Amino acid sequence: MRPDEALHLRLLRLLRDHGAISRAELADRLQIPRPRLLTELDRLAAAGFVSEAGMAASRGGRRSTLVELNPRLRFAAVDLGASSIDIEVVNGRLEPVAAYAEASDIRSGPKAILHRVSELLAKAKADGVYERLDGIGIGVPGPVSYRDGVPVSPPIMPGWDRYPVRELLAREHGCPAVVDNDVNIMALGERHGGVAHSIDDFLYVKIGTGIGCGIFLSGQVYRGTDGCAGDIGHIMAEPHGPVCSCGNSGCLEALFSGAALARDATAAGRSGASPALADRLAASGALTARDVGLAAAEGDITSIGLIRDGGRRVGSVLAGLVSFANPSMIVIGGGLAQLGHVLLAEIRSVVYRRSLPLATGNLPVVLSELASRAGVTGAAVLASDVAFEQASE
Amino acid sequence: MRPDEALHLRLLRLLRDHGAISRAELADRLQIPRPRLLTELDRLAAAGFVSEAGMAASRGGRRSTLVELNPRLRFAAVDLGASSIDIEVVNGRLEPVAAYAEASDIRSGPKAILHRVSELLAKAKADGVYERLDGIGIGVPGPVSYRDGVPVSPPIMPGWDRYPVRELLAREHGCPAVVDNDVNIMALGERHGGVAHSIDDFLYVKIGTGIGCGIFLSGQVYRGTDGCAGDIGHIMAEPHGPVCSCGNSGCLEALFSGAALARDATAAGRSGASPALADRLAASGALTARDVGLAAAEGDITSIGLIRDGGRRVGSVLAGLVSFANPSMIVIGGGLAQLGHVLLAEIRSVVYRRSLPLATGNLPVVLSELASRAGVTGAAVLASDVAFEQASE
Numbered sequence: 001m002r003p004d005e006a007l008h009l010r011l012l013r014l015l016r017d018h019g020a021i022s023r024a025e026l027a028d029r030l031q032i033p034r035p036r037l038l039t040e041l042d043r044l045a046a047a048g049f050v051s052e053a054g055m056a057a058s059r060g061g062r063r064s065t066l067v068e069l070n071p072r073l074r075f076a077a078v079d080l081g082a083s084s085i086d087i088e089v090v091n092g093r094l095e096p097v098a099a100y101a102e103a104s105d106i107r108s109g110p111k112a113i114l115h116r117v118s119e120l121l122a123k124a125k126a127d128g129v130y131e132r133l134d135g136i137g138i139g140v141p142g143p144v145s146y147r148d149g150v151p152v153s154p155p156i157m158p159g160w161d162r163y164p165v166r167e168l169l170a171r172e173h174g175c176p177a178v179v180d181n182d183v184n185i186m187a188l189g190e191r192h193g194g195v196a197h198s199i200d201d202f203l204y205v206k207i208g209t210g211i212g213c214g215i216f217l218s219g220q221v222y223r224g225t226d227g228c229a230g231d232i233g234h235i236m237a238e239p240h241g242p243v244c245s246c247g248n249s250g251c252l253e254a255l256f257s258g259a260a261l262a263r264d265a266t267a268a269g270r271s272g273a274s275p276a277l278a279d280r281l282a283a284s285g286a287l288t289a290r291d292v293g294l295a296a297a298e299g300d301i302t303s304i305g306l307i308r309d310g311g312r313r314v315g316s317v318l319a320g321l322v323s324f325a326n327p328s329m330i331v332i333g334g335g336l337a338q339l340g341h342v343l344l345a346e347i348r349s350v351v352y353r354r355s356l357p358l359a360t361g362n363l364p365v366v367l368s369e370l371a372s373r374a375g376v377t378g379a380a381v382l383a384s385d386v387a388f389e390q391a392s393e
Numbered sequence: 394m395r396p397d398e399a400l401h402l403r404l405l406r407l408l409r410d411h412g413a414i415s416r417a418e419l420a421d422r423l424q425i426p427r428p429r430l431l432t433e434l435d436r437l438a439a440a441g442f443v444s445e446a447g448m449a450a451s452r453g454g455r456r457s458t459l460v461e462l463n464p465r466l467r468f469a470a471v472d473l474g475a476s477s478i479d480i481e482v483v484n485g486r487l488e489p490v491a492a493y494a495e496a497s498d499i500r501s502g503p504k505a506i507l508h509r510v511s512e513l514l515a516k517a518k519a520d521g522v523y524e525r526l527d528g529i530g531i532g533v534p535g536p537v538s539y540r541d542g543v544p545v546s547p548p549i550m551p552g553w554d555r556y557p558v559r560e561l562l563a564r565e566h567g568c569p570a571v572v573d574n575d576v577n578i579m580a581l582g583e584r585h586g587g588v589a590h591s592i593d594d595f596l597y598v599k600i601g602t603g604i605g606c607g608i609f610l611s612g613q614v615y616r617g618t619d620g621c622a623g624d625i626g627h628i629m630a631e632p633h634g635p636v637c638s639c640g641n642s643g644c645l646e647a648l649f650s651g652a653a654l655a656r657d658a659t660a661a662g663r664s665g666a667s668p669a670l671a672d673r674l675a676a677s678g679a680l681t682a683r684d685v686g687l688a689a690a691e692g693d694i695t696s697i698g699l700i701r702d703g704g705r706r707v708g709s710v711l712a713g714l715v716s717f718a719n720p721s722m723i724v725i726g727g728g729l730a731q732l733g734h735v736l737l738a739e740i741r742s743v744v745y746r747r748s749l750p751l752a753t754g755n756l757p758v759v760l761s762e763l764a765s766r767a768g769v770t771g772a773a774v775l776a777s778d779v780a781f782e783q784a785s786e
Contacts, residue, residue, distance in 0.1 A: 226719055326617025359621050
């Protein structure tokens with residue numbers, strides 16, 4: 001990156017995260033001379049990224065003009081789940097101006113899914129939400145080569161392996177595009193607008209259908225050598241545990257995840273171990289993690305026990321990762337975070353007991369604040385970052 | 394760091410790692426104009442860091458003067474183990490010009506140990522090894538606050554907690570000093586002159602009296618929020634395993650480490666399970682990891698089994714860390730690396746079986762090349778880096 005690009009990126013991120021700001025304060029914050037700032041602002045205004053926003057309140061001397069991101073900037077943020085599409089179109093400050101959500105099966109393959117994404121974006125355009133897009137960020141539920149902009153051997157996404165997602169989106173919309181995995185974008189979202197705001201080293205643990213971990217180190221997403229860092233769902237949590245979809249036994253997500261919890265709840269309902277779960281099973285024909293959460297909230301001992309067992313397993317894997325990585329925060333997100341305090345208390349208890357005191361002395365283990373919006377928020381951050389990086393090209 | 398400092402650091406590291414080099418090639422490699430290079434070289438020569446080394450072979454045009462690090466540069470590299478002191482005094486290229494090693498008990502406390510380090514260095518000076526030191530790097534067997542230059546709550550180092558090691562060494566020798574933990578300096582050493590040469594993301598796993606892990610991410614040692622990243626000896630490897638010195642049960646190093654292996658070997662000798670170990674126990678009165686290695690080499694099934702069990706446990710913890718961090722190499726070092734192929738084969742087998750194929754497709758798991766010299770080599774790298782960073786101050 002050339003020096004000017006780095007400056008453009010800092011300047012545009014400041015306007016994105018802070019809002020309208022006076023030229024005087026901008027020069028202060030960026031620590032550059034005012035003439036240089038004015039030159040840069042002119043360039044970015046010509047490129048359509050910034051515009052003037054009236055006069056600032058006086059600081060004693062000459063009144064300074066306010067600068068803001070161009071109000072017409074629009075980014076598309078797409079969060080593809082195993083069974084859902086979530087889209088937000090946001091402005092330069094990443095505030096949603098339109099949102100779309102629907103059920104969808106990722107196994108329909110890339111052509112069908114990306115076609116549907118295009119239809120939803122075309123609808124937004126027809127509704128006057130945007131004239132043109134300045135960037136697109138998309139998260140997918142599987143491993144991604146971030147450099148190449150393609151999914152790589154994603155286990156639950158048949159047909160998507162090395163499909164040129166980034167290239168197709170960029171070409172169709174004539175703007176920069178970026179692809180990452182769903183857990184990384186949730187971590188990014190939580191850092192931008194959630195509980196991990198401004199934290200540089202933290203782990204975002206998604207417990208949903210599967211389990212994954214977004215890793216923030218030194219203020220950046222850490223992706224590893226092949227882009228698959230954070231695949232903690234297949235860490236062994238119990239040597240002789242149940243067989244996992246990956247072929248090994250005792251993997252964390254074979255013991256506790258949306259699928260595993262539904263399986264254990266159904267067994268408890270059928271065996272009569274839990275009358276509460278048996279009633280729910282009889283009423284709906286199938287049980288989900290949500291049923292376990294509701295039964296636990298009503299005091300069902302078996303359901304509380306299932307959640308505690310799960311928390312213990314997650315905690316034991318996280319304790320190891322705390323010993324290894326010494327992060328400054330752990331955020332628990334994903335669908336099963338709805339199980340709330342019972343789950344969190346058990347995770348905390350194991351992590352604090354099993355890790356080095358030095359590493360846990362000041363280690364918050366907290367629930368995601370953004371919940372289901374973490375993904376689209378992070379996708380919007382990525383979309384704006386890639387657009388800002390290319391602003392001076 | 395100011396731009397000039399960054400340039401000085403790059404220039405001095407290049408001379409350290411490459412040796413004498415012509416001015417023309419230096420300007421090429423650093424991608425700076427020749428006049429600027431000459432100015433910088435003058436400054437560094439005045440500060441005593443570089444000197445001329447004759448003329449380079451002609452490249453067709455004017456012959457260019459060779460530049461090298463001042464031959465009088467001397468760094469002290471100190472590796473404190475639980476029961477040993479290793480010191481090397483090295484020149485600018487980190488080649489040893491003198492070495493001292495002796496048994497020593499870290500529990501004697503910082504005053505006695507650092508006094509002995511000073512005596513050994515004074516002896517080197519009296520022998521004409523150096524006139525003055527340009528930097529000191531020291532590794533200690535426990536957690537360190539790298540920023541503060543002090544050990545922090547080190548479990549096997551009574552009396553060392555927050556002892557001002559860096560400050561005292563720097564003051565005594567009138568040069569920059571730097572303190573890190575023993576595993577980080579071993580990883581640094583292996584990257585400078587061993588099997589991990591030029592690898593940016595790797596794990597260095599030390600299996601000795603205890604177990605620890607040096608983490609290299611993006612070309613730098615990763616130390617974590619509190620400086621205690623890599624404390625993998627206390628990751629749970631077996632839920633109902635033996636009680637560890639830390640108070641938990643089933644920690645990796647309670648199952649396999651120098652101490653654990655000696656304990657298990659002694660039990661096998663006493664019970665008669667292994668006649669080979671029983672003979673060795675009768676002969677020497679006590680067994681160590683070395684006895685197990687020798688008995689295994691002679692075909693003792695029990696000893697081979699103990700090493701395999703250990704390798705399986707280490708492998709199962711490392712498999713989790715590979716899933717989490719997706720490194721590009723794992724280096725096995727420390728005293729128990731002497732157990733060699735049997736240990737390595739078992740670790741590899743478990744790591745390859747238990748991690749995501751994407752993460753292990755091209756993941757070498759190899760033995761340390763530098764063995765017991767890894768620590769002093771890394772301490773020398775740290776000493777030179779800190780001296781080079783301060784070269785322009």
